[in-house]
Amino acid sequence: MSKLICKCGHVNPEGSELCQACGRTLTEEAAKRKTNDVMRYEGMARRSQTYHTSIIDKVWNFFSSVKVGVWLIVITLVASAIGTIFPQEFFIPQNIPAVEYYEDRYGIAGKIYYVLGFHDLYGSWWYMLLVAAIGTSIIIASLDRGVPLYKALKKQRVERHDSFLKRQRIYSAYEAKGSQDTLNRLSEGLKKRRYKVRVENGSLLAEKNQFSRWGPYINHTGLIIFLIGAMLRFVPGMYVDEMLWIREGETEIIPGTGQEYLLKNEGFTLETYQEGDSEVFDETIQRTGAIAKNFQTDAILYKKDDNAIAGSTDNITEVDHHAIQVNVPMKFDQFALYQTDYIEDELYKMSFTMDSKETGEPVGSFTVDLFNPNTSGLYELNDGYAVEISGYYPDFSGFDDGEPQSVSPLPNNPAFLFNMISPEHPDGEVAFVAIQQNLEPLGENDYEISFNGIETRDISGLTVRKDLTLWILALGGTIFMFGVIVGSYWNHRRIWIKTDADSNLYAAGHTNKNWYGLKKDIAPAFEYAGLDQPDDHQELKESKGNAKEEDESGTTREHK
Amino acid sequence: MAQLASISSTLLYIAFLLYLVATVFFAGSIKSKKHTNQTGKNRWATIGITITLIGFASQLGYFFARWIAAGHAPVSNLFEFITFFAMMLVAAFIIIYFIYRLHILGVFALPVALLTIAYASMFPRDVSPLIPALQSDWLAIHVSTVAAGEAILSVSFVAGLIFLLKDIDLSKGGKQVFWLESVLFGIILVVGFVLSATVFSVAGYESEFTFVNAEDAETVVHYSMPALVTPNEGELLTEGAFSTGLEMHPLVNAPRLNTVIWSIGVGVILYLLIRLISRRKVAALFQPLVKKANLDMLDEVGYRSVLIGFPVFTLGGLIFAMIWAQIAWTRFWGWDPKEVWALITFLFYAAFLHLRLSRGWEGNRSAWLAVIGFVIIMFNLVAVNLIIAGLHSYA
Structure with a gap:
């Protein structure tokens, strides 16, 4: 591997653009490049x-x-x-x-x-x-x-070669100004601006906010941690995304928790804003119609005891009891339950009466739980009357070969085959009852069943979420944000001052960004030292185009 | 409370007028013969910034009065959000102004804020209650940070636009001239929208159609401008109202497209009138204003705004957004169009910074990037809500 030996004698690794000791340009290519481009990584290989x-x-x-x-x-x-x-x-x-x-x-x-x-x-x-x-x-x-x-x-050196200073954007040479006193005053003035100042052999290096150069590397580290966190999502066990549909009054095992937790839905509430809730809302409600105000499941969380049998809902202990709302999930262990969906007014119970066709009067009434109908026993009515459910079709879709069909176990369209027992017919009379349908398949009956009301309930749709990657993402995000702020809101500023044997003084300044800020920052120190502000060569270059206006305004740039 | 809401509206109106007056003073400041360098102390500019500050205070009054009246931060629908964005734009301008004392910035930043408020006012201005998903402290935290970030980034657009107006040689023609003129044309289109919407609203124009939507259901729609295009199988209900009977595909939001057509129509007429009367490009009309602008300074201001705005936007638009999404929507990221466009905005400005920091894209190129960035911000602010439906399309 070849080395680049600088005129000052320092040995630089191959690929260097600036000598790491004195700052001389090492190659012709580097000399041709813009100073900003070379300075970006300090001319390092x-x-x-x-x-x-x-x-x-x-x-x-x-x-x-x-x-x-x-x-x-x-x-x-x-x-x-x-x-x-x-x-x-x-x-x-x-x-x-x-x-x-x-x-x-x-x-x-x-x-x-x-x-x-x-x-x-x-x-x-x-x-x-x-x-x-x-x-x-x-x-x-x-x-x-x-x-x-x-x-x-x-390992920055204080003293840099003239050529290094000369090529900086902020640079001025001051003839016969290089006294020890000036140097001291500059040093003092820059220290007041919280620069770290080092002085060696009539040269000065003032530096501040070097840490801001690490901003990009810090935020990149944060991004990488974030991306790793995002990948961990796919590791089994890190992430759970399940849906729990739970009816009012029911207790269900929470999916994804390994049968360990159960939830009881004590009731689901849907509220909308009413006109008059707040007078300022009235116009909007009139314009758009009902606006939802609250979706809420009042829930009790249970944990299964150690000795409980898998799949059973016995031997459970209450752990938590509160409302789950949008924006207010229920958190437990590493899980969170979110209110994300609902179905209103699912059929729950149906009430019937058994009527005598002759008198038109009911002889008794009974209620069928559509989720748990009593198909093995009798619904006992008074005076020797009773009803037996001999067939239940929760989601009745029609007859196939004379046999009633149900397309799902959900009570979307319940239908029943009832056997009505009365003192006159101890063996019962058969009636097929569905919504708006009453059939007597085995001949004319003396009694009939009629609907006497329904009871409905809501179903809460809860999302079950476990995400063990969150803390890694939070860590990555925080580091990233920290890095972005460090890199954006602070600037690395450096001032080099050099005096030579003829008492000339050279001043150069560099910053990675915000040149305007750098100039303002160092102005008091130069003023204090009795020096003109050093020139900004980029500005000078541009000003050439505006030379006419410069003349008009009467300002000229000149140095004593 | 209703009274407070009405005071709030008045304060916004006052702020609007004050920004308008301040613009005139800033324009006076750069015309002033004494000040060739466009920065530093200047009486016109001092009056201009003072009026801006009073206007800003008035708009703050609007914001907090409405907050108290509604019981929640007024950033929950398009009118409120865009108005807040305009307020943040003025705030960002004030901050940058006090750093750089660049008068010309006021001449362009305040009109952009004015146009933004005018645009916001075209949406329903009622105080609306919060749906459950928005009932969280994160509403104020997330939305205000995003708006602040986007507003600061927009200052770089203002600086970039001034830069380009001065930098581009209009006499030579070419791509840059075309695109610069296009940007100004785009701004005139917004004026066209505000103008046509205001005229029809003052005239009290309204019509209703029944139509068959994409789900094959019959629905009613309101038109606030004469119907140049009508909805799918649309039938006019309002007597005497105008209709061309030109039916649109059911997926097209016909009244919205109608508004767009009107805005473009009025905008084009406006543009052509300006061109005919002045016999110059619109960009050329601005050139006397920017003649003395300092390009180096504008470039610095543009870059600085991105540097200040980028972290704020990232914090509000990605980090706070993710935290709230995890709480409200069960997941921190779900590829909702608004989320994706926030990511696109983030990626774009990340590219801007990398090009600037490592590839030396300064001056002209940097100014163009700032303009494109603003287009992306506007697209996310407006188009994603109006065109692409998603979880964020409230109002």
Whole structure:
């Protein structure tokens, strides 16, 4: 490995642009480059700029390039935007196959969208690959720059070569101003501005907020931790996403908790805003109609005792008891229960009367629990009357071969085959009863069953969530945010002052950003030392175009 | 409470007028012959910033009066959010103004804020109650941080626009001239929207249609402008109202498209009138204002705004957003269109910073990026709510 030996005698590693001791430019290419570009990483040798031969070099160089990084960001950005043109697969109705939905609803554009896989864009292998590439780029680009930068900033020399000072954007030479007193005053003035000042052999280095240079590397670390956290989602056991539908009054095992926890729904409430709740809301309510105010499940959380039998709801202990609302989940162990959905007024109980056709009078009444009908015993009425359920069809859909059919176990359209027992008919008379349907399949009866009311109840839809990756994401997010703030709200500022044997003084300044702030920051020190403000050469360059106006205003730039 | 709500509206109106007056003073400050460097102390500018501060105080009054009247932070629908965004834009301008004392910024930043408030006022202005998902302290925290971040980022657009108006040589033509003129045309379109909406609203125009929606159900829609396009199988209910009978696909929100067509129509007429009367490009009309602008300073202000705004936006638009989403929607991230567009905004400004920091994109290029960034912010602010439905499309 070759070394670059500077005129000052310092041996620099291959690839260096500036001598790490005196700041002289080491190569002709570096001399041609803009000062800002050279100064960005202190003219240090970077792996990606030095080695280009092996496969590893090439991969390293590819990912360390900011140009590549920006392209990756832009491609991800455009892809993400495409994903919002039509709704993603998880937003479309669950009862229609995606392949049909997109074409039916959005026509040929929808079909193309589906065929290209954009309906599941964020879960696609190539989107994940893009994110992974960005992650790789962040790691490699940060190592490629951060490590040399750290080395350079840790061993800064106070004295720099004239050429180094001269090429800085803030630079002025002051003839015959280089006295010890001036240097002391500059030092004092800069210290007042909380610069760390080092003086050696008539040279001065003042520096502040070096830590802000680490901002990007800190935020990149945070991002990587965040991405790792996001990947951990796929590790079994880290993440639970279940739905618990629970009827009012019922106790159910909470899915995803390994049968350990149960929940009782004490009641579901849906409230809407009423006119008059607050007069300022009235106009909106009149314009848009009912607005939801609260979705709430009053819930009791139980934990199963150690000796309890799996699957049973006995031997349980109450752990928690409070309302679950939107924005107020119930938290326990590593889980949280969220109010996310509801179904109102599901049929729960049906009341009937058994009437005598002759008198039209009821001989008794009974209530059937649609979830637990008494099919093995009798509903005893008074005076020797009774009703027996000989068939129950909770979701009646019609007859098949004379046999009533039920399409689901849910009581959406309950139907019954009743056997009505009366003193006249001790063996009973058969009646088929469904909503708005009354059949007497075995001939004319003396008695009939009629509806006498229904009882309904609501069903709460609760999301069961466990996410063990949250703390890693929070850690990554915090580090990221910290890094962004450090890198954005502070600036690394340095001032180099040099005096030569002829008592000339040279001043140069550099900052990674916010030049305006740097100039304002150092102005009092220069004033205190009795020196003109050093020139900003970028401004001077631009001012040439405005030379005419400069003349008019009567200002000229000149140095004593 | 109703009285407080009405005081609140009056305060917003006062703020609007004051911003307008302040703009005139800022324009006076850059015209003033004494001040060639466009910064520092200047009597016109001092009056301008004072009026701006009073206007801002008035708008703060609007904000808190409405907060008390409604019982929740007034950032819960499009009118409230966009108004708040405008307030943050003025706040960001004030902060940047006191750092750099750049008068010309006021000449452009305040009109953008004015137009934003005017635009916001086209949406329903009633105080509305909070749906359960919004009933959280995070509403105020998340929304105000996002708006503040976006507003600070928008200052970089203002600086970038001034930069480009001065930097681009209009006589030479070319792509940059075309796009600069397009940006100004876009602003005129917003004026067109405000103008047409205001005229029809003052005239009290309203019509109703029944139509068949995408789910094959019959529904009623309101039009607040004469119907140039009508909804799918739409039938006019209002007697004497105008209708072309030009039916749209059921997926198209016909009254919204109608509004867009009117805005574009009025905007184009406005633009052509300006061109005809002045016989110059709109960009050229602004050039006397920017003649003395200091490009270096504008570039710095633009970059600084991004540096200040980016962390604020990231905190509000991603971090606070994720925390609240975890509480309200059970997951911190769910690829809701608004979330995705917040990510896109974040990625865009991340790219901006990388290009600037590591690839030396300064001056002209940086100014263009600031303009594109603002377009993305506006798209997320407006279009995502109006065009792409999702969890965020309230109001």
